[in-house]
Amino acid sequence: MTTADIEKQVIEIVREQLDVKPEDCTLDKIFTDDLGADSLAIVELVLAFEEHFEIKIPDEEVENIKTVGDAVNYIRARRKA
Amino acid sequence: MTGRRVAITGVGLISPLGVGNDENWRSLCAGKSGIGPITRFDASAMTTRIAGEVRDFDPTRWIPKKEVRQMDLFIQYAIAAAAMAVEDAKLGPPDDPERFGVYVGAGLGGLPVLEATHDSLREKGPRHGISPYFVPAIIVNLAPGQISIRHNYRGPNMSHVSACSTGAHSIGEAFHLIARGGADVMIAGGTEATVSPLCVGGFASMRALSTRNDEPTKASRPFTLSRDGFVLSEGCGLVVLEEWERAQARGARIYAEIVGYAATSDAHHITAPPPDGEGAQRCMRLALRDAGLAPTAVGYINAHGTSTGADATETGAIKAVFGEHARKLAVSSTKSMHGHLLGATGGLEAAICALALHYQVLPPTINLDDPDPECDLDYVPHGARKVAVDVALSNSFGFGGTNACLAFKRVG
Numbered sequence: 001m002t003t004a005d006i007e008k009q010v011i012e013i014v015r016e017q018l019d020v021k022p023e024d025c026t027l028d029k030i031f032t033d034d035l036g037a038d039s040l041a042i043v044e045l046v047l048a049f050e051e052h053f054e055i056k057i058p059d060e061e062v063e064n065i066k067t068v069g070d071a072v073n074y075i076r077a078r079r080k081a
Numbered sequence: 082m083t084g085r086r087v088a089i090t091g092v093g094l095i096s097p098l099g100v101g102n103d104e105n106w107r108s109l110c111a112g113k114s115g116i117g118p119i120t121r122f123d124a125s126a127m128t129t130r131i132a133g134e135v136r137d138f139d140p141t142r143w144i145p146k147k148e149v150r151q152m153d154l155f156i157q158y159a160i161a162a163a164a165m166a167v168e169d170a171k172l173g174p175p176d177d178p179e180r181f182g183v184y185v186g187a188g189l190g191g192l193p194v195l196e197a198t199h200d201s202l203r204e205k206g207p208r209h210g211i212s213p214y215f216v217p218a219i220i221v222n223l224a225p226g227q228i229s230i231r232h233n234y235r236g237p238n239m240s241h242v243s244a245c246s247t248g249a250h251s252i253g254e255a256f257h258l259i260a261r262g263g264a265d266v267m268i269a270g271g272t273e274a275t276v277s278p279l280c281v282g283g284f285a286s287m288r289a290l291s292t293r294n295d296e297p298t299k300a301s302r303p304f305t306l307s308r309d310g311f312v313l314s315e316g317c318g319l320v321v322l323e324e325w326e327r328a329q330a331r332g333a334r335i336y337a338e339i340v341g342y343a344a345t346s347d348a349h350h351i352t353a354p355p356p357d358g359e360g361a362q363r364c365m366r367l368a369l370r371d372a373g374l375a376p377t378a379v380g381y382i383n384a385h386g387t388s389t390g391a392d393a394t395e396t397g398a399i400k401a402v403f404g405e406h407a408r409k410l411a412v413s414s415t416k417s418m419h420g421h422l423l424g425a426t427g428g429l430e431a432a433i434c435a436l437a438l439h440y441q442v443l444p445p446t447i448n449l450d451d452p453d454p455e456c457d458l459d460y461v462p463h464g465a466r467k468v469a470v471d472v473a474l475s476n477s478f479g480f481g482g483t484n485a486c487l488a489f490k491r492v493g
Contacts, residue, residue: 019147
């Protein structure tokens with residue numbers, strides 16, 4: 001899976017979960033401040049990433065995933081490892 | 082109740098008869114049944130395969146799409162009905178939010194999401210099988226909680242849970258709260274959405290449900306000899322209660338005044354009333370006393386009338402309370418049309434009483450083709466009736482032997 005693939009799929013999941021418009025869902029967007037996610041929505045998002053990309057994201061690492069771009073980078077690193 | 086007077090200035094109705102106040106009232110006056118085959122799940126293995134399902138409910142009319150899947154259907158109904166009630170009352174945003182509250186309950190709460198989540202827990206395990214929204218999706222008091230968030234109502238907010246009298250108790254408690262000065266405006270009533278395998282199966286297991294699967298619209302037939310159980314139904318019935326002077330000052334349309342409320346317990350059996358309906362009798366008497374009304378003032382009773390054996394008990398209790406006057410007043414069970422909405426039913430039926438007083442029309446008991454000799458009152462059979470009526474009562478009784486009675490008075 002290329003970085004472009006991961007990016008496309010992450011954006012699709014974020015759009016679906018947080019019900020945001022395509023133009024609003026860019027890599028620099030912060031889930032909480034920009035996309036309206038509360039703590040429960042973040043949990044739901046992380047679980048969706050886990051299921052879709054078949055990885056595990058430990059709770060203590062979730063706080064480092066603040067933007068859409070953070071999620072893409074994290075998932076790319078995890079899938080290589 | 083001595084204290085401040087309380088007006089009903091808005092209603093919000095969702096039932097198998099329709100989504101919206103006009104839709105419901107029109108169907109009630111037309112004597113239409115909302116009962117049909119179960120479509121929510123495959124009921125082919127059930128002894129009961131009919132229910133009163135709400136049709137054409139689009140939650141996104143009231144709730145952002147991403148939030149819809151964060152809450153069970155009973156909460157969606159409550160949010161929608163509250164929006165309708167507030168609009169119907171022409172309330173606008175609260176001028177003094179701390180004086181605005183919400184008492185909305187449910188008898189069972191979020192069974193459909195509970196059932197689905199249990200399935201996914203078994204399939205996927207705890208980490209991926211349980212949504213972080215699971216708890217707020219199913220707990221009963223998220224119905225009033227969600228309403229308060231959307232309307233900025235910062236006063237008392239809770240759910241009274243008393244099975245099939247939930248809606249009536251919620252309205253009665255809200256009425257007394259306003260009367261004694263604890264709030265100025267309350268959204269109150271009940272909501273329920275449990276046309277699900279566990280709920281239908283559970284009541285079927287008690288042999289409490291009608292099995293008239295081939296004739297769904299005839300299945301809810303209170304007070305008849307051929308009644309064979311209640312018809313499970315769903316929806317939401319809410320009212321806006323408002324301190325009288327406030328309602329008058331803003332020129333609100335007042336459907337009716339709520340004048341009396343009582344709550345009693347049978348202390349008898351988990352599901353059955355005592356043969357003489359003592360708790361129900363006492364409840365009606367106390368509600369009349371609360372209202373400062375003589376039994377002879379009452380022109381209409383919206384009966385609990387579930388289409389079970391207890392219809393005869395309620396009839397006996399009405400005769401005991403009203404004596405000779407029981408032959409003069411009109412009684413109807415609108416459950417013959419909308420079915421039994423469990424925790425929501427008392428809310429819907431209270432709103433129906435208010436509308437009956439406002440429009441001076443009594444909705445009928447349909448399907449009363451073969452009256453039980455033990456049920457020998459004037460049940461407004463088959464069709465609605467245009468009458469002059471000043472005072473209406475609404476009876477609601479629940480498992481656990483809990484009873485509620487509300488009294489309403491015509492304006493003017």
